[in-house]
Amino acid sequence: MRLYLDIISGISGDMFFALLLGFKDCSEELSLLFSRMLDGEINISLENVLVNGIVCNRLNIEENIKKPFRHFEKIVDIIECAELPEKVKINAVNTLKIIAEAEAKVHNTSLDKIHFHEVGAVDTIIDVVGVSYMLDSLGINKVEASPAKVGFGTVKMEHGILPVPAPATVEILKGLNIERIDINDEITTPTGAALYKKFIEGVKNSFSGKLVEISYSTGTKQFENFPNMLRGFLLEEDSQLQSVMELEFNVDDTNGQVLGFLMEELFNRGAVDIFFTPIFMKKNRPAYKITVLCDESQIDDMISTVFRISSTIGVRFIKKNRVVMQRSFDEIEYAGEKVKIKKTSWNGIEKKTIEWEDLKKISKKLNVSPSDLGTEIIKQYNLKVLSKKN
Incomplete structure (x- = not known):
């Protein structure tokens, strides 16, 4: 299953979460999960709101938490101890880390010293974990989107009046195609930008596939010239025949701990599959041939990750076809x-x-x-x- 996000007027964490809940309302079970996870009372619900005559889902979060969560390491511990699939935990932690690193760079400090006004907000934790959970629950294996959109003007934040898009948002979106539109407001938040950066594998205005379902979501703001709306298209692959890139490289001097870390990083960056094959290299050295399957758009990122973490100095790659069963x-x-x-x-x-x-x-x-x-x-x-x- 694939998801295409139509970014009409920006993206925020609550809008992305509400859109996914529109496909499958898991608000009751997630309310219980978050209540246990955050040691408090959390109630998540969806509200139907008309935006220019279209029914959209808006997320409501009622919370009664005993203490705030401000430090990144503490937040990571909470997520890793939660009753969540391992993939959901990894994706949520990595998304929050994107926000934390951007905030740290903007404020010229380190992860352990930064004041997590964005990451520490309970709503942000819920949005990030909720999106990660729903993508997994819906069986979505690929997310594509139209270009990210940002507004203009200024916005009042904890540190004072800041330009729009906010500095952390700009830092997160660096390297991605973005579009500035005529809305005098913050329309893409740091959380929305981080989720976009983490999960979007292809940025384009076109898509294809069997259209299964459509979901609309909105936030609390209203704009004069644009509907405050996020639209999602749930798609089945138009063909079970797919093209993938197959990367291979050999290592005989990288220890097992580093190789385990390499596998984890490649999966986190969207690898379809990874496997190690025992081989013998020159001088009868025992070694591993490492094979990585990924989308063609990810090949540069995969190669960079391989060179950064492993000891190899060369990577072979070839484009291959594969047939996959519908899921x-x-x-x-x-x-x-x-x-x-x-x-x-x-x-x-x-x-x-x-x-x-x-x-x-x-x-x-x-x-x-x-x-x-x-x-x-x-x-x-x-x-x-x-x-x-x-």
């Missing part, structure tokens, strides 16, 4: 827990697998074998689907 997700409740089911299909061939983290959690809870448990859950899911058809 979708569903849920079933089992033993009082929600279980995510991944469904894949191709030319009449269908497969169902259970999200491992969900299976592991219930396996521990019931003290039973994951294999036997998985068989039973799939059986229950098939019965549920059959009863719906009848």
